[in-house]
Amino acid sequence: MTDTPAEPTSKPFSGSTSKPWEHAKQGPGSASDELATRFVQSLSHDRRLYKQDIAGSLAHARMLQKVGLLTAQELQRIEQGLAQIQAEIEASAGEFGAAWPGWKPELEDVHMCLEAALIERIGEPGRKLHTGRSRNDQVALDLKLWIEEADAQLRQRFDALFRAFVGLARRDGLIVMPSYTHLQRAQPIVVGGELIAWLAAFDRAQHRLAALRTVNRHNPLGSGAIAGTSLPLDRHHTAAALGIGPPTPSSIDATASRDAAIDFVYALAMIAMTLSRWAEQWIVYASTEFGFISLDPRYTTGSSMMPQKSNPDVLELIRGRCGAVYGHLVALLTICKGLPIGYNRDLQEDKRHVFEAFDRVAECLDMAAMVVATTRFVEDKINQGLSDGFLDATCLAEYLVSKAVPFRTAHQVVGSLVLQCQKQGRPELSRLTVDEINSACAGAGIDGRPCGPDVYEWLGPRNVVRRYVSYGNAGVRGFQEQLEAWEKRLSGV
Ligand code: ARG
Numbered sequence: 001m002t003d004t005p006a007e008p009t010s011k012p013f014s015g016s017t018s019k020p021w022e023h024a025k026q027g028p029g030s031a032s033d034e035l036a037t038r039f040v041q042s043l044s045h046d047r048r049l050y051k052q053d054i055a056g057s058l059a060h061a062r063m064l065q066k067v068g069l070l071t072a073q074e075l076q077r078i079e080q081g082l083a084q085i086q087a088e089i090e091a092s093a094g095e096f097g098a099a100w101p102g103w104k105p106e107l108e109d110v111h112m113c114l115e116a117a118l119i120e121r122i123g124e125p126g127r128k129l130h131t132g133r134s135r136n137d138q139v140a141l142d143l144k145l146w147i148e149e150a151d152a153q154l155r156q157r158f159d160a161l162f163r164a165f166v167g168l169a170r171r172d173g174l175i176v177m178p179s180y181t182h183l184q185r186a187q188p189i190v191v192g193g194e195l196i197a198w199l200a201a202f203d204r205a206q207h208r209l210a211a212l213r214t215v216n217r218h219n220p221l222g223s224g225a226i227a228g229t230s231l232p233l234d235r236h237h238t239a240a241a242l243g244i245g246p247p248t249p250s251s252i253d254a255t256a257s258r259d260a261a262i263d264f265v266y267a268l269a270m271i272a273m274t275l276s277r278w279a280e281q282w283i284v285y286a287s288t289e290f291g292f293i294s295l296d297p298r299y300t301t302g303s304s305m306m307p308q309k310s311n312p313d314v315l316e317l318i319r320g321r322c323g324a325v326y327g328h329l330v331a332l333l334t335i336c337k338g339l340p341i342g343y344n345r346d347l348q349e350d351k352r353h354v355f356e357a358f359d360r361v362a363e364c365l366d367m368a369a370m371v372v373a374t375t376r377f378v379e380d381k382i383n384q385g386l387s388d389g390f391l392d393a394t395c396l397a398e399y400l401v402s403k404a405v406p407f408r409t410a411h412q413v414v415g416s417l418v419l420q421c422q423k424q425g426r427p428e429l430s431r432l433t434v435d436e437i438n439s440a441c442a443g444a445g446i447d448g449r450p451c452g453p454d455v456y457e458w459l460g461p462r463n464v465v466r467r468y469v470s471y472g473n474a475g476v477r478g479f480q481e482q483l484e485a486w487e488k489r490l491s492g493v
Helices: 034-040 045-066 074-093 110-120 123-130 137-172 189-217 235-242 251-256 259-285 313-336 347-374 379-384 393-401 409-425 434-443 453-458 461-467 478-489
Strands: 176-181 182-189
Touching: 045 110, 045 137, 045 235, 045 347, 074 110, 074 123, 110 123, 110 137, 123 478, 137 189, 137 251, 137 259, 137 347, 137 478, 176 189, 176 379, 176 461, 182 189, 182 461, 189 259, 189 478, 259 313, 259 347, 313 347, 393 409, 393 453, 393 461, 409 434, 434 453, 453 461, 461 478
Parallel strands: none
Antiparallel strands: 176 182
């Protein structure tokens, strides 16, 4: 195609209640009924996609020019028109430029509003933009581009959360505390060992987000409504320009599937689940009974009736908001269940769930970073109960193993020593004498006297946390090794 405009011109759309794409329909259509207009529109949600929609349109227009379906002048007008529209939206008040006059619910969605506004501003060339594409491939693309951006925003939030955990670990990490299985006292650890556990879980949650995105790295633009087009589109060109992956290999699947949205929300649900578990743990730790942590008063609230209260409401809300995120995941899965392979309008319902799930998780991550950054572990209170619960029992068994006693026998010996202490009201294994330990060994049929005075280096929580040597342990060595790795990572070394 050349730059000489010898083509026929057409009448621009001027109706305000009918839709420019419904000429072949009998009757006035849904736009003439207020309730139907409201019911059919997705503009109230998908305005949020305007930037992505414009980016997709620019890539599409540049490709149309390259293959000769637009002239260079037409492309230039389209580029200018879209830039002007984007600037106008960005200058408009309200969320996602809500006050922009181009948002017309009777035009249904962001795609039609932007196209109508373009035609209004630049006339005829604007009417060529939709060549070889459909809202079906447009919306699939927009959502993928949006997820890319949302993911980048989540990465920043994770970064803040990681920094907060590392800061707390650096400060309070060496405090010795009990660990719990079945919420019963288990083995001694250091606070940092548990903080590293949360870091590991959140790190995995972040990687899951990235990993699931790689499954969906194909670009649907140019798939059209369902079957592709007889026009010579160069989909590889648009895909390269947008940089989210090669063109989708099936125009039908590309417009019919929402796997990218579901995978994204699943990854969000896993983040929400991890946040909820962490919040629960700290709610327990903040109770008077535990008193392991003190929360910053900014993140607790009082009671309207009980004057003494300071409740961990922020943590409770983080725990509770997880429910809605699961709800959005189930909603998406259910919307897609039973859909024939081709675009169905049910798919329009996807975005509100994607956006809502993202907003909830994003605000919870922000809040979590603030809570972590301002929480302190209360060493005195943790110390008070540290000698309860025979936390060093496993280490005593391991001491005997180091003296060639089989582990199962050592387990039996220590079990009998714990019973003996409990019966005699002695709260700590470190109060046993070497003779008492050796006679328990003899009772289990062990020859010789495996226990010597060095046993006391293996007893008491403070000794135990220094003895762990296995990679990834929650004692001093494991914690310090992981902390160092996190510090390196966060300083970008
Ligand atoms: N607004 C729709 C959505 O969000 C895209 C429009 C597709 N409409 C159609 N009639 N094919 O999915």
